[in-house]
Amino acid sequence: LRAADRAANLASTEELLIARPLSAETRRAISGFKARGVLRDIPVLGPAARALYRRLRGGAQ
Amino acid sequence: VKIAWLTPLQSASGISKYSLVVIPELARLADVDVWAPRTEDDYDCPAAPVHVLRVDEATVEALGAYDVVIFNAGNNPAFHAEIHAISERIAGIVVIHDKRMHGFFFDLWAVLAADPARYAAMMRYYYGEPGERFAAQVLSGRANVDSDARFGLVEPAIFNARAVVVHSGDAESAVARYGELVPVRALGLPFGLASMPGVDDLPTRRELLPNLPEERVLLVSSGGVFEQKRLESVLRAMASRSVLRERAHLAIVGGGRREYLQRLAALVGELGLDDVVTITGYVDDRTMYGWLAAADVAVNLRYPSMESGSLSLVEQMHFASPVVVSDTSHYADLPDTIALKIPVDDREIPALAEALESLVEDPALRAAMGAAACEFVARQHDPAAYAQALLELAADPVAAEGGPQ
Numbered sequence: 001l002r003a004a005d006r007a008a009n010l011a012s013t014e015e016l017l018i019a020r021p022l023s024a025e026t027r028r029a030i031s032g033f034k035a036r037g038v039l040r041d042i043p044v045l046g047p048a049a050r051a052l053y054r055r056l057r058g059g060a061q
Numbered sequence: 062v063k064i065a066w067l068t069p070l071q072s073a074s075g076i077s078k079y080s081l082v083v084i085p086e087l088a089r090l091a092d093v094d095v096w097a098p099r100t101e102d103d104y105d106c107p108a109a110p111v112h113v114l115r116v117d118e119a120t121v122e123a124l125g126a127y128d129v130v131i132f133n134a135g136n137n138p139a140f141h142a143e144i145h146a147i148s149e150r151i152a153g154i155v156v157i158h159d160k161r162m163h164g165f166f167f168d169l170w171a172v173l174a175a176d177p178a179r180y181a182a183m184m185r186y187y188y189g190e191p192g193e194r195f196a197a198q199v200l201s202g203r204a205n206v207d208s209d210a211r212f213g214l215v216e217p218a219i220f221n222a223r224a225v226v227v228h229s230g231d232a233e234s235a236v237a238r239y240g241e242l243v244p245v246r247a248l249g250l251p252f253g254l255a256s257m258p259g260v261d262d263l264p265t266r267r268e269l270l271p272n273l274p275e276e277r278v279l280l281v282s283s284g285g286v287f288e289q290k291r292l293e294s295v296l297r298a299m300a301s302r303s304v305l306r307e308r309a310h311l312a313i314v315g316g317g318r319r320e321y322l323q324r325l326a327a328l329v330g331e332l333g334l335d336d337v338v339t340i341t342g343y344v345d346d347r348t349m350y351g352w353l354a355a356a357d358v359a360v361n362l363r364y365p366s367m368e369s370g371s372l373s374l375v376e377q378m379h380f381a382s383p384v385v386v387s388d389t390s391h392y393a394d395l396p397d398t399i400a401l402k403i404p405v406d407d408r409e410i411p412a413l414a415e416a417l418e419s420l421v422e423d424p425a426l427r428a429a430m431g432a433a434a435c436e437f438v439a440r441q442h443d444p445a446a447y448a449q450a451l452l453e454l455a456a457d458p459v460a461a462e463g464g465p466q
Binding site for chain 1: 197202
């Protein structure tokens with residue numbers, strides 16, 4: 001769409017956060033999210049991820 | 062024109078079926094290669110060569126050799142994660158199948174990539190402070206990813222788009238604010254049974270429901286089973302009228318999350334509808350089309366509407382069923398001659414009961430609306446016309462400037 005959109009989507013999370021830090025409320029929400037053990041230590045793509053996505057989102061028809 | 066068509070071919074995906082319809086027609090007009098992530102239960106796609114879509118440099122380089130790359134973007138990461146990853150590297154035409162992509166990117170960034178900060182940062186990039194506040198609510202478990210239409214999060218799916226294709230004018234409005242930056246076209250949702258596998262020798266109504274009396278009117282909900290289809294309202298409407306309990310049978314045909322299917326089954330019991338409702342769970346294509354062919358009436362409510370078009374709706378109309386839909390989104394655009402429209406407010410259940418009763422009691426009305434629905438699909442959802450329109454868009458000089466970024 002725009003160079004700015006392209007840059008934002010391709011930027012690393014660190015670059016995004018340096019540009020504009022998140023609010024204290026959001027940082028607390030992120031800490032809580034991590035503490036609830038929702039995060040997965042598996043590759044984003046591939047069969048393991050696909051199996052997890054299916055559990056998260058349900059099978060399609 | 063040499064086209065790369067990136068799609069899932071997984072048989073549980075409606076977008077795979079859409080691709081099976083479009084590819085043969087497009088291949089008549091252009092040189093088409095299919096690129097699909099390899100999964101279990103993939104459809105065969107005999108109309109074009111199929112390459113395995115991997116997220117690596119060799120794939121990016123190979124795709125850079127095509128005149129046009131067409132990405133099919135959907136909101137189920139199990140089928141679309143690889144396609145999205147490649148779309149970050151290669152510009153092309155993006156077919157938006159879902160108006161709401163929030164769940165896709167939440168799962169991708171916050172859960173799988175274990176990077177919730179990226180999710181929050183992107184929400185703020187696109188939607189400012191309100192977006193960041195909503196992201197915080199989602200991360201805290203205080204809001205559902207799909208609960209606020211303002212934050213559809215389609216943007217990361219189209220940031221590299223040379224052109225965007227949607228299925229309906231309603232979905233066009235979801236990306237219209239980018240219309241000055243990128244061409245957006247609503248081309249409808251093509252459908253043709255000829256390309257579908259497993260549609261010969263369909264099971265009959267007697268085979269599907271051996272104990273159902275001939276005179277019972279068969280109401281069918283088909284396709285994925287999820288909350289937005291308002292099936293709890295459908296069950297409550299069924300329970301509210303003796304005509305529906307005594308003269309109709311509702312079949313809920315399709316897969317969904319196990320907990321939700323269990324909740325529906327429990328409600329069937331609570332409402333005393335055990336003899337009036339059948340819940341099948343996931344069925345194969347042949348069985349699904351058997352149910353659609355056997356249906357007297359199709360029920361396809363949707364609120365909130367998340368998708369750019371509904372394949373299950375088009376299939377129901379193709380099989381000459383009158384349809385009962387929600388009076389919202391692209392469903393509201395259907396002609397009144399083929400669809401009864403149900404308000405999405407507190408009148409929903411009584412209006413639904415009234416609509417279903419009118420169809421159950423009037424076989425002539427069902428026949429007339431069903432015939433009109435079938436004719437509507439043949440006229441409005443023609444795959445050959447769709448492929449032609451897609452090719453014209455691909456030839457557009459703005460849309461055709463694809464290639465590695």
